[in-house]
Amino acid sequence: MKSTGTVNIVPSITGVVDAEAGRDMQLSREEMLRYSRHLLIPEVGMTGQKKLKAAKVLIIGAGGLGSPAGMYLAAAGVGTIGLVDFDVVDVTNLQRQLLHSTDDIGRSKLDSARETLAGINPHIAIETYEERLTSKNALNIFAGYDVIVDGTDNFPTRYLVNDACVLLGKPNVYGSILRFDGQVSVFDARRGPCYRCLYPAPPPPGLVPSCAEGGVLGILPGIIGTLQALEVLKLILGEGEPLIGRFILFDALKFAFRELKLRKDPACPVCGQAPTIHELIDYEQFCGVKSPLAAEAIDEQTEITVEQLKMRIDRGDNLCVLDVREPHEYDIANIGAQLIPLSELPKRFHEIDSSKEIIVHCKVGSRSARAAEFLRKKGFQKVKNLVGGIDAWSERIDARVPHY
Amino acid sequence: MIRVVLPYHLRTLAQSDAEVQIAVAGAVTICSVLDALETHYPMLRGTIRDHVTQQRRPFLRFFACGEDFSLESSDIELPPKIVSGEEPFLIIGAIAGG
Numbered sequence A: 001m002k003s004t005g006t007v008n009i010v011p012s013i014t015g016v017v018d019a020e021a022g023r024d025m026q027l028s029r030e031e032m033l034r035y036s037r038h039l040l041i042p043e044v045g046m047t048g049q050k051k052l053k054a055a056k057v058l059i060i061g062a063g064g065l066g067s068p069a070g071m072y073l074a075a076a077g078v079g080t081i082g083l084v085d086f087d088v089v090d091v092t093n094l095q096r097q098l099l100h101s102t103d104d105i106g107r108s109k110l111d112s113a114r115e116t117l118a119g120i121n122p123h124i125a126i127e128t129y130e131e132r133l134t135s136k137n138a139l140n141i142f143a144g145y146d147v148i149v150d151g152t153d154n155f156p157t158r159y160l161v162n163d164a165c166v167l168l169g170k171p172n173v174y175g176s177i178l179r180f181d182g183q184v185s186v187f188d189a190r191r192g193p194c195y196r197c198l199y200p201a202p203p204p205p206g207l208v209p210s211c212a213e214g215g216v217l218g219i220l221p222g223i224i225g226t227l228q229a230l231e232v233l234k235l236i237l238g239e240g241e242p243l244i245g246r247f248i249l250f251d252a253l254k255f256a257f258r259e260l261k262l263r264k265d266p267a268c269p270v271c272g273q274a275p276t277i278h279e280l281i282d283y284e285q286f287c288g289v290k291s292p293l294a295a296e297a298i299d300e301q302t303e304i305t306v307e308q309l310k311m312r313i314d315r316g317d318n319l320c321v322l323d324v325r326e327p328h329e330y331d332i333a334n335i336g337a338q339l340i341p342l343s344e345l346p347k348r349f350h351e352i353d354s355s356k357e358i359i360v361h362c363k364v365g366s367r368s369a370r371a372a373e374f375l376r377k378k379g380f381q382k383v384k385n386l387v388g389g390i391d392a393w394s395e396r397i398d399a400r401v402p403h404y
Numbered sequence B: 001m002i003r004v005v006l007p008y009h010l011r012t013l014a015q016s017d018a019e020v021q022i023a024v025a026g027a028v029t030i031c032s033v034l035d036a037l038e039t040h041y042p043m044l045r046g047t048i049r050d051h052v053t054q055q056r057r058p059f060l061r062f063f064a065c066g067e068d069f070s071l072e073s074s075d076i077e078l079p080p081k082i083v084s085g086e087e088p089f090l091i092i093g094a095i096a097g098g
């Protein structure tokens, strides 16, 4: 224990898997050979390897973080691995999502993931849930697992995963990434803080970019997802010091890890002393984002679709199309719009011709929504956000505009 | 000089590096550090603390020397290593990429 001048009371570490369940497991001769390097370590040994075989781990998202986490957990002999995802493999995934190969483009991510994991280790069971994780299905899916790994890519699902774990009393092995930055922790409300203790509310939509908008170094999820796998193994084995109440920041550019102490918030709405959240809520609403089902319905006053914009450009409407992405993104793909990055808008908005109707766009539509709101506050009367951004334009109007 | 580490979305806004250095006059507290930061980077006003209530935004947290200062009073003095610039004051932001 580090000397911090205070007395740390470390909760006694017991594995998340019932010791009995591990004892009932048998390893075949083939498995013993496969796991021989584990069997040599006393902290794992035969007892630990049987615990791993008895363990059930659910991974949310078969993407950047889910890839290394799933692959290492499969290789380590975790007996049951569940995967939740509903996406298909896209060429832009392959820079970091090692579960999937070039030949898998267009396939369901879960089909591809199942094949990869079974290839790594045929002795394990792989359960797949090809659906969006929602407040309706989360508790049912989570109930059958010992540990949940959060490798999702959006705020609503992160709060959903957290709350479901708190309500069911399961550890949430958390990792998230952006560009060169990674964050890792183990949220276990029975023994420490939860995700809401740390961030009681999400950033407004569009403020903090996703990897699709802001980018991510492909190797970063490899590092962070592997650290998540490490914490899962320790929880199952009941060995070492788990990252409960500790928050790790990784800065890939500096190669710097920082460890920060986290405390449980007594006022936490889900794990505090007087919780107000007793069941799963509407997480899209909580995070201020439109539910995917409602995403098609646009607000005619403030939004415009790419089809509508194309039609209005073609008929010669007097529009000012404003691109609020960064210059390096403009270089990759543009539709000839006036470029003022969102970050420069506060000091450059007077460059915009206020006599025209303004259509603001970015990559997928969230930065431009903020820009449009800003311009309205500055007195611009007719401002519309291009729903789906240049991505939608590339996909539905002009395939010559590169998709990135 | 006080070192302050900013989360990615604030770096873009301030058009700064991940770490910025600022001079703070008088006692070095969360409040005085943030005031000095906002004087240097006026575009950060309202992004770390609410414009009106001056409350920390709930998706950001403050750390100093490994300890969480987010729930502390903004008037308490920060540790000597922050004052001397040996350690940075961290503003950590929620990210959700996976």
Ligand SMILES: [Zn+2]
Residues within 6 Å of the ligand: A189, A193, A194, A195, A196, A197, A198, A265, A268, A269, A270, A271, A272
């Ligand atoms: Zn909590």
